[in-house]
Amino acid sequence: MASAIAWLDASSEEQRRMRDIIRLFSDRESRDELGLGQIRDAIADALFPGTSTLLTRARYLLFVPWAYQLAASRPNPAAAADRFERDIIRALRDSDDYAGLLGMQAGEALKTLPSAVYWSMLRHYGILADPSLSREESIAIRGRGALSDDPTATQSRRLAAWSSTLPDPPAGFPQSIPGGFTLRYEEAAWLRDRLLGFAPESLLAHLVIDRPAPESPTPWADAAALRVSGTAREWLDDARSFSALMHGAQLLYNLMLAEQYESAGYDRLSAPSERFGAALEDWQSRFEGLVDLTSWDLAALLHRVDIVRGSPINPRTRQFVTAWRDLLTDGGGQSIIEYGPAREFMAARERQHKGPQARLGNLGRLASWGGTAGAGEMTYRWSTVRGILLDIHAGLDSAPGDQDA
Template sequence: MSRDAIGRAEAQLDGHSEGVRDEIGFLLIHQRYADRFFPGTSVLHTRLRYVLFVPWMYEALQRETKVRSVQRSVERAEVRLAGRLLDAGEDGVIGARRFPEKSNQPPSLIYWTALGAWGLLGPTRDGEHLPTRSRIHATLSSATRTTLDDDGVPLNPSYLPFDKLMPDAPDDFVGDGELTFVLLLDEKKYLRKRLSDVRSVHHPGEPSLLAKLALLNAVPDVEHCWDSEILKYAGRDRDALLRAGQAAALAVIGRGVYAALVEEIRECNDSIQTSRLHRDKLPLILAEHAEEASKLNLLGLQMDGIDLSEPFSAVLTETQDWIHRKNGPVRDLLDCYRRAECRRKGQRARLSQSLKGRELRRVWENEKHPGAKPLHYRWHNVHRLLNDLNGAE
């Protein structure tokens, strides 16, 4: 398997690659809306200058004439990059926790989709699709075996499909000194132009919400992307953004319900002494989010391109009905949540009636299970990326 494939497999097995645990299926809503409003982004994105660091790194590698392994050279370059950023005291350094070891999800993997979505990575020479990292590595690998002319220049230099208008790497990019995330003025202007050209997924002739926010001198400092300060820039995405906020409220209740159900059947069905941590938190979650969650029109989710096939649609419908009834026992939702988790996780479902499910509940520690939080649609990551553009005028 390629390292890209291993990284994707690890993220999926982890179950919360987008920053949320996904026992029931709420991640589908999270991903669809996040991709709609903020194309190319990821919950793993930290700082905007990485979208320049990655192409610059490959261009520097292209200039090397003695490369035994492109893959290992890229890994070393990314470790070196992390070290230089850490030396400068920067926050948001990818690989900081594993340094000086290589990161399982390095910058070139994390930002590759963004490079394509934001126009920094062009199509292959056949013009049919965007190149993968592995294809770039293969191209550079073959180039290292190319015959050189008398001056040591490759007779058939490798082709890197990065945007030719991209600013050149600063003189200090290649070296061992400190490096920062601070964008130079020409880099800010270039990236603002690239981001402001990102089209809407649902309205291709119009700019995305990401593009509109990239044009602001300062992005509103608000907690959620459906805040009124952001809604006024949403245009035709306004109704979808409001539904996203309502869906986030329904999801936080659903995730609270799930944890409460595991506690409930662990204690009542399995006869394992269990504290009421999540069951006692559920009324507080309802008090804060029930009103917004009850407003969500599930048909509106389908209009927004979110697949509400069974059994996930039953979870949403029955959870809303349960909210409307008020004060019903959480166990009323057990059957639909059990079906959804078993469909999604199979033998790894904690709510399963099987012996495996009982064993999973036995080793489950409710104190370590994260508290329920609303879906965020990558807003805090996006906000930080856009803040790096401040002063681009």
Template sequence: MQIGFIDFSKEERNKILATLKLLGTQTALDELGIGVIRDAYADILFPGISTIQTRAKYFVLIPYLFKRAANQKLSSGRAVHKWLTANEDKMVETLVRNSDSKETGIIGKNALKQKRAVKMKPSSIYWNGLRTFEIVRSAGISFSAACNVTWSSAQKKNEAEPKTDGDSFDDMTAGQGNSVLFSPILPDYDFEKTAAITLTRKEAEFLADKITKALLSQNTLFAFLIEHKLNCNSFDEIPVDILAHEMRHDYLLAKDFSDFIIGAHIRYNIIFSNYQDEEMVDEFNSWRTMFVNRDFDLAAVLDRISCNYATVKFCADFLDSVYKNDLQAMDEMIIAREKAVKGDRAKLCKPNEYQYNFDRPVHFYRLDFRFGTAKTIIDDIIKGLEG
């Protein structure tokens, strides 16, 4: 089966490409429709981070390329757009050549081997993060609009009379043409020839400063881990006792929800296996024994975020069935929930079409709310600061 879409705009196209890419990974599965809760807490704890980001370097490479584009005497915003995307492709070879062969996360590395370019460019993947961390200074500006502003600012700069020695700027970026779009970060090396995927100390200091001071990311868990140079191995290992009160509260609510919803996913696998996966049965029994003997406040979890009624009801009904140990009601609501979320693609409603894989249960992992991606960004920044 082929999937198609109407290409209305670059941003809409990239949203669809991102969705299709995520559908190819196990971690993107959301049979029970809890993604709205997962993503809401991810935005609270790790704002500006998305699961398809790979390395921190792109948060500085994109501003570098915009600055270079402004000096190309291009004919329009569309020409700026074309120049940027072409040079993002060229950067792949530069990053591969100058990075250690063991380094991962270079976008387009595999495509380069096949002599092709990736469809989704780093600028699309990182644009929301650039705005969140106020690296892009206009909060709501799109990539295409930024290209137009870059061209327009460059035109005005070229047409303006040179300033005399007695003139000055109130804003340190006011006289830099297009760089008013970005917080000032200029490379102190020839990035187009010598950039590696790792951060320089200057770049790491810049990113640490932006993330810990930007309105939408300051006072978040993400900023805290960077500020204190905490390189935790997993979401569960974050040192809760040293977190500020509100931050600790949000982290514990997210962690509680992860501990809760894993039970629904375990039960999903039991149903999907036609009750034949004994390991999942044992997992569920162990989970329920531990869960019913601990405190859990679902209302507190859901009150912290915006969530649709159907998802709230499913969570509440599942919790009630867990406490009552009503397995029949539990299984019926899980089957109904997947059907409501997935429609004709619901696996539990088509046992003859979808086959359970005993070696790879579905969604058998605890939510980490994008911590895995955030950890990579944090690691890059910490290494850069120490370097």
């Protein structure tokens, strides 16, 4: 991993940013080995609306609309937008702040452009004036003169693709971006106001005012996040409880993989069963202090997840998490490592969720096991969101007018 950050300067801030970026692509939270993604993602959407695990830096929320606005006035807008997004890659490489650059390795050959990654967040926060617009449609709207003949079209569609209050790009954009990802004060304040205006009751909105710590590993380990109240605090508490509950299942599953891996004679990995056994014992020693299963209302959380999703959770997923909770309650505090019903339950869940791709009992699949299969606790996009928020706070710390060309 050291070679991946060798191109960074030695400042601690840049190193922190790059560690977070690398973590996104090396231990992706979107891995869903036990079929928990529907619940995990809905909780993340409630805490941090409009976000995804693929986001890196806040200023992309301005780079994309700036590029598209410029492209809309060109003879071939679609080709111009594609070219401008690739120009941004080159310009950011030459800037003073480039950690989190999409395309650092691929360069201008990058296949998934920032617009594809950020489009959902652009829609959610009203940066894209009409959230129904696709990327192709937004390019075709050439500013405020592009009126629609469709009487059913929304007013925002008739007038412009992008928010009328969008800050102006720096001089020379996109061929030159001297400040890189560093937000100017006016840009940071504008993004802050978007988050406050379009997700006012969320933890994200709270944290755009109350700065999170740069190294906090989870939102419930962050002092600023813990100061939130109301509905957002309810979601935060439930997020912590659900993460703690299911982390035991994730660790037990990986312990069972490790044991079978070693029993099959595979030795590419060093003592994985010892590592996961210790992690599971540590989890169980802390679990009662994290979640009170007698008072925590899991059913109420799952109901609210259905509402956020706009559709019911898969019944098998609901049954899985509820049954796992019941197993822990029925186990009476005995060692989860030794608890036969929990092991049988986990093997059955993997077969149900993965079918022929299940690893347990499959020597061929075990041979390719990388040493961890979704074993990390759920943090609901925290490292991603924290980085976006810290970018905004850093911009707010600068003086109005700083970096203006």
